[in-house]
Amino acid sequence: MSNVIYQAQPPLEFIPPKFNPLFLGAVHLLLPSWISWQTAITQIEADNIEVLVDLYRQFQAGKIRFMLAFRHPKIDDPFCLTYLFSQLVPRVAREQGTVLQSPIHAHFIYDRGIPLWAGSYVGWVASRIGATPIQRGKADWTGLRSARDLFANGKFPMAAAPEGGTNGLSEKVSPLEPGIAQLGFWCAEDLHKDNRAEQVFIVPVGIKYSYVDTPWRAIAGLLSELEAASGLQINSANQGNIPCLESLYPRLLTLAEHLLALMEKFYTRFYHQNLPDVKTEISDRNEALAVRLQALLNTALQIPEQYFDLQANGKLSDRCRRVEQAAWNYMFREDFKDVKALSPVEKALGDRVAEEANARMWHMRLVESFVVVSGNYIREKPTLERFAETTLILWQMIARIKGDQTSQRPQLGKQQVKMTIGEPISVSERYPTYKKNRLGARQAVADLTNDLQQVMEELI
Incomplete structure (x- = not known):
């Protein structure tokens, strides 16, 4: 971190996604033990998992494309979502008798700045699980093109935090950034240009932490x-x-x-x-x-x-x-x-x-x-x-x-996590308004962002 802070550097390079199924398999295998060892989380559960099972079934059948828009109160959120993909969704699918192809996963969109403070190895890991980075404060066309291509053509659905970063509050949603809605319309546009019939959805996901005991x-x-x-x-x-x-x-x-x-x-x-x-x-x-x-x-x-x-x-x-x-x-x-x-x-x-x-x-x-x-x-x-x-x-x-950047956030007590899968929001139904003209496109993005904000607040 000291080199980044005190020395001028060459431009930040884009870290291309290089999905490795064997590496992801190892991550899924070790994840429960890692969560138990490295976090205060003792239990992860979710509501409406059957909604997600059906979405993955349709995705794998080539009928839909979708993005999970998840709440982001803590840095542990991606681990909880990966647990949802690797453990909870397959379990409910088996109980329902729904056959899903393995692995169940998503292409995460992450902030390019994370490897700067968390360590360069984070970029390497993110790349191998198929994640794609973006610089939030500018028009990062390389990052946007990668995310756009993955949304329309990737092996998995997408996952991103529309709040843009953690806010530390389980029951307070930050103002959403419009990037998620814009990517949704770009995906619908790309499918339309290629004469593909898939429908595009954004799926809100609530994440809430609570203490097991009273610390x-x-x-x-x-x-x-x-x-x-x-x-x-x-x-x-x-x-x-x-x-x-x-x-x-x-x-x-x-x-x-x-x-x-x-x-x-x-x-x-x-x-x-x-x-x-x-x-x-x-x-x-x-x-x-x-x-x-x-x-x-x-x-x-x-x-x-x-x-x-x-x-x-x-x-x-x-x-x-x-x-x-x-x-x-x-x-x-x-x-x-x-x-x-x-x-x-x-x-x-x-x-x-x-x-x-x-x-x-x-x-x-x-x-x-x-x-x-x-x-x-x-x-x-x-x-x-x-x-x-x-x-x-x-x-x-x-x-x-x-200036204490090395101390870990105090763990006040063991926690449990409750995720809630919201009802999918159709981007495709809004696409005719988006494609009318530039004014219609801006309004469609704003309306979708506002509707997503309201749904995510309701999930709390």
């Missing part, structure tokens, strides 16, 4: 660590309380307010930003937190936007993607394709630019963690899961501030 003591311990790390004075009277939501929620609010105050002071003093003072205008602590947080996120994102000369247009998630791509353009340089041909001075100046770009991107990463966080997530539904998720997001924030 309030672990949450209380993590809260104490975060309070100490942020310099917050600990009220010793609180330490004797039996950990529960009622006793911990005031501590969480106080921690959030304290961290906000620190960050407001940070951006006001050292980046000369003006932040609204709402602490005395809004009496409700949750509402005040929500207003202050949104103001802080907007301010933090303006720092890299000003540096990269970007317009602050659109949703926070869209602005984050543009900042990320601008930083990558400074780090992965077209004019650095032949690094050995550069003079030492040219190379040193390139490294300086890469280092500064990474420093600016730090502000975006901070914002990225809070894009869908509100001050009312716990209050509107006070559950263990929501409290734990919010606490973990604050942990991630403090870890980013400390």
